[in-house]
Amino acid sequence: MIDKNERILCVHTSKGTVHDFKLFKQSKLPIKFTTTALVDLGYLGIGKIHQNSELPHKSSKLHPLTAEKKEENRLQASARICIEHVNAKIKAFQIFTQKYRNRRKRFNLRFNLICGLINFDRGFGVPI
Numbered sequence: 001m002i003d004k005n006e007r008i009l010c011v012h013t014s015k016g017t018v019h020d021f022k023l024f025k026q027s028k029l030p031i032k033f034t035t036t037a038l039v040d041l042g043y044l045g046i047g048k049i050h051q052n053s054e055l056p057h058k059s060s061k062l063h064p065l066t067a068e069k070k071e072e073n074r075l076q077a078s079a080r081i082c083i084e085h086v087n088a089k090i091k092a093f094q095i096f097t098q099k100y101r102n103r104r105k106r107f108n109l110r111f112n113l114i115c116g117l118i119n120f121d122r123g124f125g126v127p128i
Helices: 022-029 067-092 104-126
Strands: none
Touching: 067 104
């Protein structure tokens, strides 16, 4: 979970490959009703769990998007780009791309440490 200041608030991991939305449901992360969740189309069905969520409009071959819906998708993507920037920072550490060869119990700890380093680098650390 990332706030509007691009600060990583919490992370949740699982063993093996798990879809993002399934991992979100497994985490049982409590989100306030006033918080707006900006998600991508991988989270179809989040409206049942969290009513204050924004999904982009989905197009298909038979039902192309109108110009208004395309503009809404563009605005949502520009709001979600900060999340993708944080994901790119995490991927720079290659904890997901390389095979993890250490103790499985420590993976979550190391992942949280990497997120803490990213927050600290972005200026969200404890002031001296």
